Amino acid sequence: MPNENPFQDPLRFERQVPECVIVIFGANGDLTKRKLLPALYRLAFDRRLAAGFAIVGISRTPMTDDDFREKMRASVEQFSEDTKLDNDVWAAFARGLYYVSGDIGDAGLYQRLGEKLGQIESERHTGGNVLFYLSTQPSQYAPISHGIGAAGLGKGTGWRRLVVEKPFGHDLASARELTDRLHEVFDETAVYRIDHYLGKETVQNILAFRFGNGIFEPLWNRRYVNHVQITGAEEIGVEGRGAYYQEAGALDDMIQNHLLQVMATIAMEPSASFRATSVRDERSKLLRSIRPMTADEVRQNAVAGQYGPARIGGKDVPGFRQEEGVDANSQTDTYAAVTFFVDNWRWAGVPFYVRTGKRLAKRVSEIAIQFNSAPLHLFNQDSGDAGVNLLILRIQPEEGISLKFLSKRPGSGMTLRPVSMDFNYGSSFGERSPSAYETLLLDAIVGDPTLYTRQDMVEASWSVVEPIQNAWRENKTDFPNYAAGSWGPAAADEMLARRGHVWRKP
Amino acid sequence: MSATVAPDAILKELAALFTQQGKEGDAGVLRACSMTLLVMAEAADDASALGETIAALMPEHPARTILIRLQGEGERALSQRVYQQCWKPFGQRQQICCEQIEITASDAALGDLPSVILPLAVPDLPVMLWCRSARLARRPEFGEIAGMATKVVMDSAAATDCADAIQRMADAVRRGGILADLAWTRLTRWRETLARVFENRDTLARLSEVDSVQVRFGPGYDTAAWYLAAWAANALATVGQTVTPAVGRQDESLRLELSGGAFRVSLSRQDDRLVTVVNEQSNCTNLPRPADYHLMREELGIVRRDAIFEETLASAARLAVSSSGQS
Numbered sequence: 001m002p003n004e005n006p007f008q009d010p011l012r013f014e015r016q017v018p019e020c021v022i023v024i025f026g027a028n029g030d031l032t033k034r035k036l037l038p039a040l041y042r043l044a045f046d047r048r049l050a051a052g053f054a055i056v057g058i059s060r061t062p063m064t065d066d067d068f069r070e071k072m073r074a075s076v077e078q079f080s081e082d083t084k085l086d087n088d089v090w091a092a093f094a095r096g097l098y099y100v101s102g103d104i105g106d107a108g109l110y111q112r113l114g115e116k117l118g119q120i121e122s123e124r125h126t127g128g129n130v131l132f133y134l135s136t137q138p139s140q141y142a143p144i145s146h147g148i149g150a151a152g153l154g155k156g157t158g159w160r161r162l163v164v165e166k167p168f169g170h171d172l173a174s175a176r177e178l179t180d181r182l183h184e185v186f187d188e189t190a191v192y193r194i195d196h197y198l199g200k201e202t203v204q205n206i207l208a209f210r211f212g213n214g215i216f217e218p219l220w221n222r223r224y225v226n227h228v229q230i231t232g233a234e235e236i237g238v239e240g241r242g243a244y245y246q247e248a249g250a251l252d253d254m255i256q257n258h259l260l261q262v263m264a265t266i267a268m269e270p271s272a273s274f275r276a277t278s279v280r281d282e283r284s285k286l287l288r289s290i291r292p293m294t295a296d297e298v299r300q301n302a303v304a305g306q307y308g309p310a311r312i313g314g315k316d317v318p319g320f321r322q323e324e325g326v327d328a329n330s331q332t333d334t335y336a337a338v339t340f341f342v343d344n345w346r347w348a349g350v351p352f353y354v355r356t357g358k359r360l361a362k363r364v365s366e367i368a369i370q371f372n373s374a375p376l377h378l379f380n381q382d383s384g385d386a387g388v389n390l391l392i393l394r395i396q397p398e399e400g401i402s403l404k405f406l407s408k409r410p411g412s413g414m415t416l417r418p419v420s421m422d423f424n425y426g427s428s429f430g431e432r433s434p435s436a437y438e439t440l441l442l443d444a445i446v447g448d449p450t451l452y453t454r455q456d457m458v459e460a461s462w463s464v465v466e467p468i469q470n471a472w473r474e475n476k477t478d479f480p481n482y483a484a485g486s487w488g489p490a491a492a493d494e495m496l497a498r499r500g501h502v503w504r505k506p
Numbered sequence: 507m508s509a510t511v512a513p514d515a516i517l518k519e520l521a522a523l524f525t526q527q528g529k530e531g532d533a534g535v536l537r538a539c540s541m542t543l544l545v546m547a548e549a550a551d552d553a554s555a556l557g558e559t560i561a562a563l564m565p566e567h568p569a570r571t572i573l574i575r576l577q578g579e580g581e582r583a584l585s586q587r588v589y590q591q592c593w594k595p596f597g598q599r600q601q602i603c604c605e606q607i608e609i610t611a612s613d614a615a616l617g618d619l620p621s622v623i624l625p626l627a628v629p630d631l632p633v634m635l636w637c638r639s640a641r642l643a644r645r646p647e648f649g650e651i652a653g654m655a656t657k658v659v660m661d662s663a664a665a666t667d668c669a670d671a672i673q674r675m676a677d678a679v680r681r682g683g684i685l686a687d688l689a690w691t692r693l694t695r696w697r698e699t700l701a702r703v704f705e706n707r708d709t710l711a712r713l714s715e716v717d718s719v720q721v722r723f724g725p726g727y728d729t730a731a732w733y734l735a736a737w738a739a740n741a742l743a744t745v746g747q748t749v750t751p752a753v754g755r756q757d758e759s760l761r762l763e764l765s766g767g768a769f770r771v772s773l774s775r776q777d778d779r780l781v782t783v784v785n786e787q788s789n790c791t792n793l794p795r796p797a798d799y800h801l802m803r804e805e806l807g808i809v810r811r812d813a814i815f816e817e818t819l820a821s822a823a824r825l826a827v828s829s830s831g832q833s
Contacts, residue, residue, distance in 0.1 A: 005710060006741040007701035009814050012694050012804065016705060 019052035020129035020158070020445055021120055023113065025104065025144050026136035027057025027068070031165065033075035035196075036135060039437035041076045042083050044093040048442060052124040054096040056116055060103055068099035082432060096124065104136070104144050110151030117153070128158030131444055138167055142181035149185030163192045163444055166257045167248065168453070171469065172462040179455050192444045193453040197258040197365075198265075199436030199443075202399040204451070206265050206367075207279075209393065209401065216391075217270070219371065220346070227351045227501055228266065229368040232259050233360040237307070237317070237484070238334075243325035245358075250336040251304070251472075254356040256465045260287060261453065262395070263352055266367055267342055276450040280457065287460035289344045298471035300498070305335030305489040307359040308480030317359065317484045331476055334358040337492040338468060339499075351499060355492060359484035364506045365395035379406075379416045388418045392506075399433075400424040511586045511609060511618075513625040519588045520605050527590065527603060538568035538604055541806070542627040544655065546574045547638040549610075556638075561591050562799045564604045567806040570628050574619065575610040576639055582614035584622075616647040623654060632656035632809045636802060640665040643674070652683065659805050661688040668728040669826040676823035679816050686808070689729040690815055691801040695793055696762070696773055697737065699782055703771055709784065716742060717766040719751040724758035729822070732829070734762050736821035737814070753825060 022040070024032055043049050057068050073094065077085050100116050102109030120126055132148060134141050141164055148154050148162075162182065169175030182191055197203055210217060219225070232254050238245045245253065264283040271278035293301060308319040320326055320334050335357030342352065371389035390404040401423045406416040443451055481489040487505060496502055543563070547556055553575075560571055571591070577583060592603040607626060611619055627633050635655035642648050643660060652658045658678070665671035675685050704710045719738045723731035735751035742749050742764075761774040772783045780793035 004745075005701055005704045006713075006744045007697065007704055007738075009694075009697060009701070011808060011812055011814065013698045013701060016702070 014048070015442075015446055017048060017050050017442065017445055018129055018158075019050040019124070019126045020131055021054045021056060021117060021126050022131045022133055022441075022445075023056045023058060023117075024133045024135055025058045025140070026134070027099070028059035028061050028071075029135055031135045032057070033072075034079045035435075035437045036133065036441070037072050037075050038080040038083070039435055039441055041080065041085075041090070041093055042435070042438055043442060045083055045086060045089050049445075052096075052126050054098065054120045054124050054126060056098045056100060056113065056120070058100050058102070058104075058109070058113065060101060062101045063099050065097065065099050069094045069097045072097060081435075104140055104147060107147065107150065110147045110153060114151055114153055126158070128156045129160075130156065130158070131161045131163060133163045135165060138165075138169075138178075142178060145182050145185045154185040159190070159447065160186070161190045161192055161444060161447070162186045163194055165194055167252060168193050168257070168458045169462065170248075170252060172459060172466050175458050175462050179458070188455055189449075191455070192449055193455075193458060194440055194444075195257050195261050195451075195453050196436040196440065197395075198261055198451040198453075199438075199440040200395055200399075201433040201439075202393070202395045203262060203265060204439075205399075206262075206393055207274075210266075211270050222346065222348055222350050224371055225347075225350055226370045226372045227353060227499070228263075228370070229504055230259055230263055230266070230352065230354045230366075231368075231504070231506060232262075232356040232365045233363060233487075233506070234356075234358050235360065235363040237359045238320065238323050238326070240324060242320075242323040245334075246326050246330055246332045249333040250356050250358065251333055251338075251465060251468060255336055255338060255354055256461050257453070259354050259356060260290075260461045260464065261457075262367065263290075263340065263354060264457075266369075266393075267347055267352070269346070274450070276448060279450050280454050284454060284457045284460060286342065286344075287457055287464070289342050289347075290460075290464045291341045291343045292464055293467050293471075295467070295471045295474075298468050299475075301339040301495065302468045302471070303335075303337045303489060303492040303495050304333035304472050304477050305337075305357060305482045305492065306330070306332065306477070306479035307334050307357070307482055307484045310359075310484040310486070312485040319480050319484065320358070321480070331479065333472065333477075335360070335482060335488050335492070336468075337488065337495060339495060340464070351501070353496060353501070353503070355488065355503070357482075357488050361485060361487050362506070363397065366506055367393040367395070368504050368506075369393075370501075379414050390504075398424060511584050511622050513622055516586055516588055516607055516626060520607070523588065523590055523605070524603070527592070538564075539570055539628055539631065540567060541569045541631050541809070542633045543567070543569040543571045543806070544574070544623060544627075544633060544635045544651075545571060545638065546576065546635070546642055546651070548576050548641070549578065551638055556798075559797070559799045559802065560606070563802055563806065564591055566803060568604050569634075569806075570626070571604065571606045572623060572626055573606065573608045574623075575608060576616075576642060577610055577612040580612050580614070583610065583612040584615040584618060585610045613645075616642075616645065619647065620650045620654060623651065627654065634659065634806055634809070638664075640671065643671070652678070656809060657684040657686060657805075659686045659688065659802065662729040663689040663692075663726065669829065672729050672732065672819070672826045673823045676819050679819055684811055685819075686805045686812070686815070687729070687733075687819070688798075688801045688805070690733050690818070691804055692796055693730060693733055693737075694804065695796075696734065696780065699780060699791065700738075700762070700764075700771070700773060703782060703784055709771075712769045713742075713745065714747065715766040715769045716747060716764045717749060718764070719749050720761075720763045720765075721751065721753045722756040722761045723753070724756055724760070727760045728829075729826075730760055732822035732825045733818055734760070736825055737818045738762065738764060740817055740821055751825070753829060 024036060026032060073090060098116055098120060100112050102112060117130060121128060134144055154160055169178050264286045268282040268286040271282045306320050309322060310317050321328050321330055337355035340352040340354060369391040388404060388406050392402040394400050403421045404418050407419040409415045409417050440451060493503060586607060586609045589606050590603045591606055633655045634657050635652060636659045637643055662668055662671040662675060675687060679685050704713060719735055721731045721735040731753050735753045739749050739751045759775045763772040770785055774781050778794045779790050782789045
């Protein structure tokens with residue numbers, strides 16, 4: 001019997017997407033309504049899903065299948081950013097939507113789920129493939145996984161996979177404990193830890209940029225790179241999620257996962273192939289090479305911030321402590337800036353400045369790679385800025401790449417000024433880019449974990465972040481220390497100034 | 507009609523268009539280009555439909571398009587005009603514009619075209635030649651024009667002598683050219699459907715029973731039939747099964763059948779549907795005839811050798827020879 005299908009043509013055929021059921025725990029939640037259902041509907045709209053595809057929503061609210069379908073239709077209509085609801089496509093998609101209500105601690109819920117999966121299997125021939133998606137409070141991950149296992153749903157005739165949203169624990173010990181609990185039911189190969197940043201086209205484009213081109217990689221090291229700045233800034237505040245955010249903070253919510261993953265993508269060694277294991281091995285290796293800090297080093301290399309009230313564009317904006325559900329004396333960091341060092345031959349001594357925050361001047365995520373200046377200035381420069389050679393990889397908005405370099409100013413004389421050469425990803429290709437959730441959901445269905453976070457990566461990043469957490473817990477900061485709408489606390493500027501650097505104002 | 511075209515004047519005109527456009531809009535204009543798309547079409551070819559096809563291709567494959575309009579016989583004539591194709595991506599203020607150059611040439615001026623096209627091609631980017639004229643492909647001037655292209659896209663189904671067209675293409679590939687045939691591109695959905703049938707492990711296990719590949723075809727499906735038969739037989743050969751495909755005529759459309767023992771898989775077109783039968787189980791999917799846009803969208807996405815196509819082309823050319831010998 002042939003092992004491989006001889007009729008496949010990977011150059012031309014769409015990636016094979018198997019039939020499956022996605023079971024969404026937390027189907028009544030914000031993530032399901034805003035991201036998951038619109039992404040799945042768009043995949044259906046683009047005919048990327050198999051004909052037998054089905055979704056089972058699970059939450060405590062009693063609802064019929066039809067009620068759930070109506071609710072999801074409203075979500076898709078409201079939250080699909082660039083896809084109008086097509087009645088025919090929706091009708092076919094909605095036929096695959098089912099609902100089971102119950103409490104995640106109740107064994108009966110999993111029994112009813114098992115019956116529903118059996119019914120769907122006979123109706124839609126899903127091949128026994130099930131993707132469990134945990135879109136719930138993180139504290140419920142382990143109980144749900146246990147419930148799935150106890151009901152015998154963790155194994156079946158087809159594959160079984162589990163997708164979990166961040167945070168993966170709140171420190172190293174809790175991350176390990178969570179992993180152990182999940183592993184009681186699912187092997188590591190079946191656990192997909194989703195980090196939606198990695199699903200963004202532009203983050204994937206970093207790999208294309210670095211490893212698809214020959215001209216940048218020779219410069220990508222300590223000899224030519226002066227420092228790197230990674231920014232994940234948000235203009236908005238906590239938007240009604242104050243109670244949740246108070247428990248997390250900027251360091252845990254953004255740096256431990258998203259931004260360290262971005263840093264790993266920027267700094268990792270080339271992988272031997274684009275297979276999931278190779279790419280993830282290199283990311284993991286890089287994360288393990290980041291130098292953990294002592295308490296003393298944390299004081300020098302990490303800055304916590306919290307925004308205070310301000311007036312922005314004629315509108316009064318509350319400080320974090322004035323937000324609904326937030327403790328008036330909260331010590332939560334809404335801003336974090338950290339200087340990381342990577343202890344390997346490529347990056348030794350190069351500072352990686354990583355910052356994130358709420359209520360900053362604008363919403364922007366980008367990586368700026370500052371190259372060393374020319375060794376000798378032969379010409380007059382309009383700009384006193386010595387670090388003119390800057391490569392900026394913009395993740396959002398206006399995804400693209402800019403290279404800043406010096407050019408002669410028109411006219412007589414030899415005066416130079418910096419110019420920018422821009423590539424705009426969205427505009428150069430007029431085609432729509434899939435959303436991060438579309439990419440990642442499809443990857444999970446086809447069993448490609450390249451863009452998902454592995455256990456060792458999670459542990460490596462907690463190992464780096466935990467000493468900072470501990471130091472910040474032990475030493476209270478005088479919050480608030482930056483005004484809403486600014487670029488963060490002065491201490492963060494001082495942190496860079498100690499090495500003769502300044503934060504970019506993107 | 508004028509008899510000369512100055513490439514440097516065309517390039518200046520293009521630059522002026524962009525400068526003008528940049529001054530008019532407040533959000534600026536972005537010049538996008540990932541290739542040179544050289545389209546050669548007869549004057550009788552529907553200009554408006556072709557224009558729409560090119561415009562539809564631009565968002566995914568932004569290109570400098572050089573459209574050569576073939577005027578046929580008559581006195582030597584060569585003329586040009588320049589314009590832009592612009593659009594605004596969803597939710598963005600900035601316009602993206604691609605440039606289009608239209609050159610009209612009589613047969614007597616065909617020999618002048620290479621010297622005009624060469625400086626107009628965007629440096630360092632692939633040149634994709636879409637030859638929509640079967641007549642041009644047989645002219646001696648075509649070789650030099652095709653030689654400038656990274657990839658040449660043709661349509662053997664449009665040729666008056668399909669067997670001759672497919673053999674010419676196979677010869678060109680043997681000489682090292684990168685070619686595509688839209689008659690092959692039209693079969694992607696067919697091939698994908700057959701591949702899906704064998705994604706099922708039980709069905710894949712029965713592949714070893716297959717000892718017959720039969721293709722029946724109606725008018726207009728000659729090359730498609732040769733391709734399907736050759737592809738299926740080649741694929742079977744990769745798993746160690748040698749099957750000599752049988753290709754024969756029927757009243758209409760196209761039908762592929764793989765069979766052996768008690769196992770049978772067939773694919774056939776019925777109007778706008780593709781009917782797949784695996785033993786007694788049949789399945790029907792929507793299969794509208796693909797427009798040129800869909801075919802070219804697929805081909806412009808492949809700027810390298812397509813090993814499966816090239817192997818199939820070589821085998822299909824042999825089938826065409828034996829079929830021609832029989833008829």
